[in-house]
Amino acid sequence: MLLRFSEQLVDFRKLTFLAASSDPHLLLDLEVAQESFRFAVDLIEFRNKLLDKFFDDPRTEIKEFDSSTGQVRASGDLRIMTNMRQANEAAFKALCNAQKVNKHARDHFYAFAKKEFPKRKLLFVAEEARAAQQATS
Amino acid sequence: MPMEFISSLAGAFFGALAAFLLEALRRKSEEKEKQYEVILSTQAALLSQANSMLSIHK
Numbered sequence: 001m002l003l004r005f006s007e008q009l010v011d012f013r014k015l016t017f018l019a020a021s022s023d024p025h026l027l028l029d030l031e032v033a034q035e036s037f038r039f040a041v042d043l044i045e046f047r048n049k050l051l052d053k054f055f056d057d058p059r060t061e062i063k064e065f066d067s068s069t070g071q072v073r074a075s076g077d078l079r080i081m082t083n084m085r086q087a088n089e090a091a092f093k094a095l096c097n098a099q100k101v102n103k104h105a106r107d108h109f110y111a112f113a114k115k116e117f118p119k120r121k122l123l124f125v126a127e128e129a130r131a132a133q134q135a136t137s
Numbered sequence: 138m139p140m141e142f143i144s145s146l147a148g149a150f151f152g153a154l155a156a157f158l159l160e161a162l163r164r165k166s167e168e169k170e171k172q173y174e175v176i177l178s179t180q181a182a183l184l185s186q187a188n189s190m191l192s193i194h195k
Contacts, residue, residue, distance in 0.1 A: 006185040014175045030179065037186045044193065095190060102187045109183065113176045120173055123180040125187075 005041045010034050023112050033105035036098035043094045047087040054080045 010030050018027045054060055060076035113122050 006182075006189040008182040008185040010179050010182045011175070015179065017172055017175075030183075033183065033186075037190070040190065095193060099187065099190050102183060102190065106180070106183045106187065109176075109179065113180070117173055117176070123177060123184060125184065 005044075021112070021116070023108075026108055026112055029101075029105045029108050033098075033101045036094070036101045040091065040094040040098040043087065043091040047084070047091045050080065050084045050087050054084055 010033075012027070012031070015027065015030070018024060054074075054076055055062075057077055057080060060074055062072060062074045064073040065071075110122060110124050
């Protein structure tokens with residue numbers, strides 16, 4: 001699976017003013033969101049390495065391959081397959097959690113920013129826009 | 138003579154006070170502007186991370 005993750009990171013050195021603001025807890029939410037994202041990315045990269053290891057293994061036998069979906073049915077070393085299954089599950093859970101935490105941090109941060117800068121424009125993806133984007137893709 | 142002295146002293150004092158207040162106001166507005174920039178860049182980073190995850194999760 002070829003993937004490229006966002007390299008944009010929250011710069012906590014510039015966010016120190018939040019500690020003295022009306023909502024210092026926001027710093028913690030941002031930290032948790034960023035770390036959850038990093039953790040999910042690390043797990044997905046690890047899972048991809050395991051997948052490469054599995055296909056490079058001489059004992060791996062590809063039984064079916066669907067080029068349109070990329071789905072593969074294969075047999076091979078049980079140890080690698082078990083590790084791969086565990087990594088898959090962990091990566092999926094980490095991704096779901098990171099998405100949930102990211103949404104919470106974004107909503108919390110938006111509410112804070114709106115309160116601090118009521119007349120300024122802010123970045124926000126409305127639920128409707130997000131749902132419409134998902135429906136069209 | 139003392140009256141002139143007092144008025145010039147008061148003038149100098151209020152002039153300095155006005156300059157100080159204006160400078161404080163300018164610094165505060167500059168600081169607020171920097172905070173606004175940081176808020177936008179933080180929002181952009183969070184949205185970009187969310188977008189990355191959305192593209193994997195499909």
